[in-house]
Amino acid sequence: MRSFLQPLLAGSALLALAACGGQEPAPRAQAAPLAAVLAQGAGPDTAALRAGDLPAARSALEAALRADPDRTAALNDLAVGYWLAGRVESARQLLDQVLVHGGPPEQLAALVNLGGICALEGYLPAAQAYLESAAAIDPSRAEPRLALALLADVRGEPEAARLLGEAARLDGAGEARRTLLFAHPEGRLHLQALSAEAAGDREAAAAAWRELRGGRFPALAAAAQRHLEPPP
Numbered sequence: 001m002r003s004f005l006q007p008l009l010a011g012s013a014l015l016a017l018a019a020c021g022g023q024e025p026a027p028r029a030q031a032a033p034l035a036a037v038l039a040q041g042a043g044p045d046t047a048a049l050r051a052g053d054l055p056a057a058r059s060a061l062e063a064a065l066r067a068d069p070d071r072t073a074a075l076n077d078l079a080v081g082y083w084l085a086g087r088v089e090s091a092r093q094l095l096d097q098v099l100v101h102g103g104p105p106e107q108l109a110a111l112v113n114l115g116g117i118c119a120l121e122g123y124l125p126a127a128q129a130y131l132e133s134a135a136a137i138d139p140s141r142a143e144p145r146l147a148l149a150l151l152a153d154v155r156g157e158p159e160a161a162r163l164l165g166e167a168a169r170l171d172g173a174g175e176a177r178r179t180l181l182f183a184h185p186e187g188r189l190h191l192q193a194l195s196a197e198a199a200g201d202r203e204a205a206a207a208a209w210r211e212l213r214g215g216r217f218p219a220l221a222a223a224a225q226r227h228l229e230p231p232p
Contacts, residue, residue: 020118020126029218030122032154033187035180036080037143039073039098039109049081049181057081072102076109083117084183092117108137112147119151120183127151142171146180150190154219156226164198186215190223197227 040046045060061078064071079094091113098110115130128151135144149163171177177195182188193208206228213224 020114020121020123020130028122030124031217032119032122032124032127032151032219033182033184033190033217034116034119034127034147034150035112035143035182035187035191036083036116037076037109037112038080038179038181039076039102039106045074046077049077049084050179052084054081054085058085070101072098072106073109076102076106076113079110080113080181083113084181088117088120104137108134108141108144111137112143115147115151116183119154124151124155140170142167142176143180145170146177146191149194150187153190153194154223156223160194161198164194168198184217186212186217186220190220193224193227 038046038049045057045064048054048057048060058078058081061074061081064074065078068074075094076098079091079098082088082094083091095110095114095117098106099114102110111130111134115127115134118124118130119127128148131144131148131151135141135148145163145167149160149167152158152163153160167176177191180188180191189208189212193205193212196202196205196208209224209227211224212220213228215221215224
C-alpha cells in the first residue's frame with residue numbers, strides 16, 4: 001500500500017530519517033521526551049500497552065501480525081511497545097515499515113513516534129521535520145500539534161502556546177491527550193505543566209515546573225526554569 005505521503009517523505013521527513021538514524025546520540029543536554037501515539041483504538045493489546053503490561057501487549061500484537069501481516073496499525077503499536085521497553089532501534093525499524101506500507105492514519109502515528117524517538121536522542125530539528133509531516137497528513141488530528149507544542153517549548157520557541165491552543169481546539173473532548181503514551185514520566189509532566197499554565201492554574205503549573213527543573217533531562221530543566229522566571 002502506498003499513499004500520498006510518499007512524495008512528502010521525499011522532503012522533510014526523509015531528511016529527518018538521515019538526521020536521526022544510525023548516528024551516535026547527540027549530547028544528553030538536548031534530549032527531550034515527547035509522546036507516543038497508538039494507531040488502534042480499544043482492544044486487549046492496546047489496553048495492555050496503556051496498563052504498562054508490555055509483555056502481554058507484545059504477545060497480543062505479534063499474534064495479530066502473524067494472523068494478518070498487513071495490519072500496519074498493529075505494527076505501529078508494536079513499535080510503541082518496543083519503544084516503551086527501551087528497544088528503540090527495533091521500534092524505529094518497525095515504524096519505517098509503517099511509513100512505507102501504511103495508510104495515512106498509520107503513517108501519521110508513525111511519524112509522531114519517529115519524531116519522539118529523534119527528540120529523545122537529541123535530534124530536535126529532525127524531530128520537528130517528522131512532526132510537521134505528521135501534522136500535514138491530517139490537520140484535524142491533535143496529536144502532532146501536542147507533540148509540536150512540547151518540542152517548541154523545549155526549544156524555547158513562543159509558538160508552543162499557540163500550538164497547544166490549536167491542539168486543545170481540535171481535541172475538544174480530550175481523547176487525544178488521554179490516549180498519548182509516554183516512555184518517560186517527564187514527558188507527561190511537561191504536558192501537564194504546559195496545560196495547567198494555559199488554563200491559568202499557576203499553582204499546579206509552578207509545582208510541575210519545579211519538579212521538571214530538578215529532573216534528569218537538562219533540556220526540560222532549562223525550559224522549566226524559563227517558565228518559573230518572572231516575566232520581564
